[in-house]
Amino acid sequence: MSIPSFVIGIAGGTGAGKTTVSRTVAETVGEAVTRIPLDNYYEDLSHLEYEERAEVNYDHPSAFEWELLRDQLDSLLMGQPVEMPQYDFEVHNRKDERVTVEPSDVIVLEGILSLFDEQVLEMLDLKVYVMTDADVRILRRIERDVIDRGRDLEGVIDQYLGTVKPMHEQFVAPTKKNADIIIPEGANRMAVDLLVEKVEAELAPGDPDADGDRTFPLEVGEGRPTRVDADSSSRPDD
Ligand SMILES: Nc1ncnc2c1ncn2[C@@H]1O[C@H](COP(=O)(O)OP(=O)(O)O)[C@@H](O)[C@H]1O
Numbered sequence: 001m002s003i004p005s006f007v008i009g010i011a012g013g014t015g016a017g018k019t020t021v022s023r024t025v026a027e028t029v030g031e032a033v034t035r036i037p038l039d040n041y042y043e044d045l046s047h048l049e050y051e052e053r054a055e056v057n058y059d060h061p062s063a064f065e066w067e068l069l070r071d072q073l074d075s076l077l078m079g080q081p082v083e084m085p086q087y088d089f090e091v092h093n094r095k096d097e098r099v100t101v102e103p104s105d106v107i108v109l110e111g112i113l114s115l116f117d118e119q120v121l122e123m124l125d126l127k128v129y130v131m132t133d134a135d136v137r138i139l140r141r142i143e144r145d146v147i148d149r150g151r152d153l154e155g156v157i158d159q160y161l162g163t164v165k166p167m168h169e170q171f172v173a174p175t176k177k178n179a180d181i182i183i184p185e186g187a188n189r190m191a192v193d194l195l196v197e198k199v200e201a202e203l204a205p206g207d208p209d210a211d212g213d214r215t216f217p218l219e220v221g222e223g224r225p226t227r228v229d230a231d232s233s234s235r236p237d238d
């Protein structure tokens with residue numbers, strides 16, 4: 001395994017297609033990709049009742065436990081496994097169990113604010129922003145939240161207008177300026193192929209120092225760790 005790993009950050013608004021892009025990259029690259037949903041690092045809100053948790057602003061940076069994310073990314077980059085929290089959207093809270101995540105050649109951090117925190121940005125080798133129009137994103141979100149996350153239509157609309165949209169404009173969309181690559185619409189085949197090519201070039205034996213200080217040992221292809229899916233996510237968008 002390469003130490004440190006090649007770390008990709010994938011940001012973008014809710015419903016932009018971040019999860020789809022990161023899953024497609026992980027599946028196409030093969031075994032050595034660890035996917036880290038930023039959602040797993042929402043603060044533990046066990047001290048609140050469900051009704052109070054339902055009122056929390058989950059689109060503000062303060063909703064996330066950045067310290068834990070930085071520590072766990074650091075550990076993975078040093079080749080150490082971490083016990084990653086898991087998140088349950090239906091109850092707006094962290095699950096009791098954690099999942100052991102092993103370090104791997106490629107780490108993909110994916111979430112609305114993956115390109116927000118300065119210290120996290122320093123850990124990223126490639127920064128991607130998925131840009132999809134707001135009307136498309138809200139339609140996708142309604143479908144997903146009602147079907148997968150146990151919400152009702154009225155609640156989804158209230159949350160969108162009350163917090164999701166204003167926080168997107170204030171905190172998420174401005175992180176586009178931190179991106180190396182902007183992918184339109186989500187699962188854009190050409191863009192995903194280019195990402196995969198870049199990752200594979202970074203991992204290729206014989207290209208040991210593609211960006212100056214990175215060394216990629218010849219272990220690639222030998223005893224790679226199993227792919228870990230740490231899941232249990234101008235123009236009017238963006
Ligand atoms: N390019 C695309 N075309 C059509 N539907 C897409 C595309 N990319 C993603 N989707 C769909 O949109 C929904 C939200 O995508 P997802 O990847 O979960 O977004 P995010 O992680 O940014 O919230 C999913 O149902 C997904 O299948």
Ligand SMILES: O=c1ccn([C@@H]2O[C@H](COP(=O)(O)O)[C@@H](O)[C@H]2O)c(=O)[nH]1
Nearest residue numbers: 013014015058059089092093112164233
């Ligand atoms: O308990 C929660 C936690 C988060 N959310 C919403 O999720 C999205 C982020 O997930 P995506 O997959 O990027 O859409 C964020 O906009 C939060 O509003 C939630 O509703 N409840």
